[in-house]
Amino acid sequence: MRIRYFAWLKHRVGCAEEVLEPPAEVATLATLKLWLAERHPGFAEALASPGVVRCAVNQEYVPEDVPLRPGDEVAFFPPVTGG
Amino acid sequence: MIRVQAAPLDIPGELADFARDRTDIGAVASFVGLVRADHAGLPVTAMTLEHYPGMTERQLGVVEAEARRRWPLQDSLVVHRVGRMMPGEAIVLVATASAHRRAALDACSFLIDWLKTDAPFWKLEETPDGERWVEARAEDDAARARWAATAP
Numbered sequence: 001m002r003i004r005y006f007a008w009l010k011h012r013v014g015c016a017e018e019v020l021e022p023p024a025e026v027a028t029l030a031t032l033k034l035w036l037a038e039r040h041p042g043f044a045e046a047l048a049s050p051g052v053v054r055c056a057v058n059q060e061y062v063p064e065d066v067p068l069r070p071g072d073e074v075a076f077f078p079p080v081t082g083g
Numbered sequence: 084m085i086r087v088q089a090a091p092l093d094i095p096g097e098l099a100d101f102a103r104d105r106t107d108i109g110a111v112a113s114f115v116g117l118v119r120a121d122h123a124g125l126p127v128t129a130m131t132l133e134h135y136p137g138m139t140e141r142q143l144g145v146v147e148a149e150a151r152r153r154w155p156l157q158d159s160l161v162v163h164r165v166g167r168m169m170p171g172e173a174i175v176l177v178a179t180a181s182a183h184r185r186a187a188l189d190a191c192s193f194l195i196d197w198l199k200t201d202a203p204f205w206k207l208e209e210t211p212d213g214e215r216w217v218e219a220r221a222e223d224d225a226a227r228a229r230w231a232a233t234a235p
Contacts, residue, residue: 004135006133006135006203006205007133007205007207007216008205008216056135056138056203059135059137059138059141059142060138060141061201075135075138075203077135077203077205078205078216078219079218079219080199080200080201080202080203080204080205080219081199081204081205081206081216081217081218081219082132082134082163082174082175082198082199082202082203082204082205082206083116083163083174083175083195083198083199083202083204
């Protein structure tokens with residue numbers, strides 16, 4: 001699974017991208033967030049503030065309970081500020 | 084049409100090409116977003132736009148398709164710049180063409196409102212106090228929500 005971080009979140013986590021194989025019990029976006037929070041204290045800190053971390057799976061906005069598959073690309077980022 | 088580019092935007096050139104040689108268009112509306120030299124009490128000396136290549140184009144495509152579903156548009160254009168730019172330079176151009184002004188103006192407004200909340204871009208400002216990431220504004224969410232409430 002390819003995990004990507006953008007904007008200030010990549011500085012908090014310490015990398016822009018990592019390829020990981022989460023255990024089988026990490027089956028949804030919600031559980032992946034908790035699993036990543038254990039690995040990266042900076043990510044856990046960002047998650048603690050509601051609405052600060054947005055997610056996409058395979059470049060689409062999806063609900064938290066969406067099932068994840070091994071080849072998925074999952075991205076985490078702050079609220080967007082383009083335009 | 085959707086385009087994301089590092090090169091400076093050629094606004095007069097883009098608008099001259101947009102809807103060229105069409106005689107069924109009665110109205111062209113456009114919006115240009117520019118880098119401001121001040122923000123939240125500090126001078127801004129430069130700005131860098133980061134984005135999520137691939138998802139950016141995909142989300143802009145979703146927003147454009149939604150505009151074309153809601154309004155009778157003959158054409159639409161979104162050109163967004165990425166990378167480092169200076170105050171006064173254009174960040175984004177949105178243009179819409181329709182037979183009548185209301186559809187063109189509303190669709191243009193809708194496109195920039197939805198782009199601001201849905202397309203994965205992030206602004207990093209350079210100020211005399213150092214770099215800082217621009218925070219999302221609640222007004223932008225409200226602007227998007229306004230269109231949800233008025234969906235035709």
